[in-house]
Every structure is written in C-alpha cells, then in structure tokens.
Amino acid sequence: MAKMKPIQTKQLEKMRQAYLENDKARIVRNALTNTDIKKISNVFEAQSANPNLFSIDIETMPVTNQMNSGRCWIFSALNVMREIIAKKYKIENFELSQNYVAFYDKLEKVNYFLESVLQEIDKPYNDETLRYLLTMGIGDGGQWDMLVSLIKKYGLCPKTAMPETYQSSHTFTMTSLLNRRLRKFVADAKALIKKGKKQEVPALKEECLNECYGMICSCFGVPPQKFTFEYYDKKKNYHAHRNLTPQKFYEEYLKEDLDNYVGIIHGPTKDKPFYKMYTVKYLGNVVDGNPISFLNLPMKDFKELLLKQLKDKNLVWFGCDCSVDGNRETGLWDDQQFAYGDTFDMQLDMSKEEMLDTRQSAMNHAMVFTGVNLVNGKPTRWKIENSWGDKVANKGYYICSDTWFEKYVYEAVVHKKYLTAKQKAALKTKPKELEPWDPFGSLAD
Secondary structure, eight states, rough: OOOOOOOHHHHHHHHHHHTTTOOHHHHHHTTTTTSSSSHHHHHHHHHHSSOOOSSOOOOOOOOOBBSSSSOHHHHHHHHHHHHHHHHTTTSSSOOOOOOHHHHHHHHHHHHHHHHHHHHHHTOOTTTTHHHHHHOOOHHHHHHOOHHHHHHHHHHHOBBBTTTOOHHHBBBBHHHHHHHHHHHHHHHHHHHHHHTTTTTGGHHHHHHHHHHHHHHHHHHOOOOOSSSEEEEEEETTTTEEEEEEEEHHHHHIIOOOOGEEEEEEEEOOOOOOTTTTTEETTTTOOOTTTTOOOOEOOOHHHHHHHHHHHHTTOOOOEEEEEEEESTTTTTTTEESSBOOOHHTTTTTOOOOOOHHHHTTOOOEEEEEEEEEEEEEEEEEEEEEEESSSSSOOOOTTTEEEHHHHHHEEEEEEEEEEEGGGHHHHHHHHHHOEEETTGGGGGGBOO
C-alpha cells in the first residue's frame, strides 16, 4: 500500500491564493452567506422545459401521506392497488390501510432478522456478513416483492378498518427500540453458545419475537380479523360489505394475481449483464415469501415496458434515487435544473455505472408513474404520484425529466404480459445471488 500523503503548507497556501484571486468565487461566497445553494444554482429554463402537461395522463385519486416514516414502498404499491379496486367498483375515493401492511412487515422483518443472524451466529462479530446484518438491523423500507409476500400471507383491508396511529406515522423511536432488542438477542445467543447451551437459543428467539410483537401491537394497534368495507360510488350511492377478512378482501376485491408482476431493473454495471436475473442475499421480510428477484434490462427495453403499461392506462410502481436534483416547491426532478458544477467550478458529472459502483447513488424511494409526455413516440417527461401529502409540488404530484429518469430510476414493476419473448426467457433463468451490500439490495423508504 502506498504511503498516504498529508496536505502540505505550500500546497495549502497555493490553493488559498488561487481561490482569493477568483472573482467569481468571491461573488458565490457572498451569495451563500444568506442563500441556499440550490437557489443560486437553479437553472431558470428547467421549469419551462418541463410543464405539468402529459400526452398520457391517467386519472388518479388524491395523494396519500406517509408522514415521518419510511413506508413509501407500501404507500405507492397500495396506491396502485386502490386504483384497480376503485375502477372495478366505481369507488369515488378511498385508501387501503398502510398501517395494516406495515404491522405485518415489521413483525416479519423481526423474524427474518432473527432467522438471518442465526445462520451466521457462529461467526465472529467482525465477520463481514454478520457485521452488515447487525449494522442494518430492520427499518421501514422495502421492495415490491416484499409487499407481495405480505399481501399473499395476510391480505388487505381498507384504511377505515385499521387507521394510522401516531407511531405508525412516526416510526423512528419504535424502530430504534426494536433494533436494540434484536441486537441484544444476538449478544445473548452468542453468550449461550459460548457456555455450550446452543439448544436454548430457539427459546430465546421465541421470547424476543413475542416481546417485539407486543411492542408493535402497542404502537400500531391490533390488526383486525374481520371488518366492514363501506364506501360511496361515483354516483354517491352508499355500499357496505360486512364480515370480511383481510384475506377475503384481497381475493374478492383486488382479484389480481400479484405473481403476474415482475421487477425489472436498470443496472448498467459490469458485474450485472443485461437479460439476466438477480437476487440479493438476506434481502426480504417474509421467510417463506416470494424471493426478491429482478430482471436487468437495457434502458431502451426498460422504458418500452413502462410505456406499454402506461398506454394501457395502468399505473407503474417504480424505485429511484429521489435525493438528487429535486425541487419540492416546483415538484420537478431534473438533472439539468441545478448547475452545481458551474457554481463551484467542480467536476461532478458521473455516469450511472460510476454512481452505482462508487455508492454515489442507489434506490431510496418508491413512487408511481401516472403519466408520460410523448413526442414522436419518445418520452420527454413523466408524471409521478408521490406519498408526501398534497401540500407540496402539484398537489402532491411531481414531474421528472426523461434525462433524470435515465440517470436515477433503477427499478420498476410491470405485468408479465408486456415482456418480449427474449425477456420472458430470461425471466426463467436462475437468479445470480448478489452480496447483501450490493446497491440493488437497498430499500425504498
């Protein structure tokens, strides 16, 4: 390993003099004393280049609000599903219970964590995989396949059957305490093993699971076993369907085989050839649920599948990196709207491959495409339904430019019927297992 080089005094003085002689740097420095970096780097023309108008614009209900929680993947997926139900029954407006799904997600994640660490429990704390599991713990985030596993096992219910609580909308403290308890289990299990009492570990696991179940009930409420589904249709007629179980509600009202939907990704890195399937070790929530897997596609194929689904007036769930080049006030995500490199005379441009390889970017948020603008058959901008409430952007709806889409959209879910023969063939191949810390093991929250 080469010897590390410290900053030298002469080098520091040279940088200082060059900076002080730069008139533009002085202007920027003065402006930044009382102005946000985004505001002085804003490109005025970006907004007019992306108006809130779309050649394909699917009518949807008012946006939802995940509040101070990382449940975007649940909110966005349930937003897709409520539109399917509303269309069938001509319902004017309603929500599916995000809290109901989140309850079982938390419980299943607790069990998944316990079972995962038990696979690695004999390894030392500095083992790379065990250390990763302990560092990550459990959180709010997730992926589409994780939601499918929850719904297939526990069903769905309307929000009226299990509304939000303060804790379901503000999850930080509860999740922190759950993780403390889970890490204590690991310490206690290792202590038992050291004493030669490994046979006592399963009972220790059950004790931990029971305690966590009680905490989740106290925070989120006890999930309903039966409920009444009440709603108004678009003609203002009242309907009530009684004695429904969550499983029956899913089977009779959604009537959608969720296994017909497939996750596709665009990961242009050398370790992930296109037209191949991938999965990630220790990525999941329900131990006996659907394995999380993705089909990696070139951007051209990726876009074409989304456009097919949108042209059929069907919404598209997707995952992206929403932390970059976004403006909540205007509701625009556009990689051309902030000229940070010009502001600071810095080289900041990176390819999508470079951003993934260096961990500069990865999926961190899930939303829904509800429209797209096409010019000569090519997309120029996309309409997005978010779950941050209706007080921001265009009543909670956002726009992303097509160039931002290409850089920062990583995952989407489409119906299998839209896949080409080549893509369907790839879907049947055995997935390559990626390490837990791979960028595509990140969760949308």
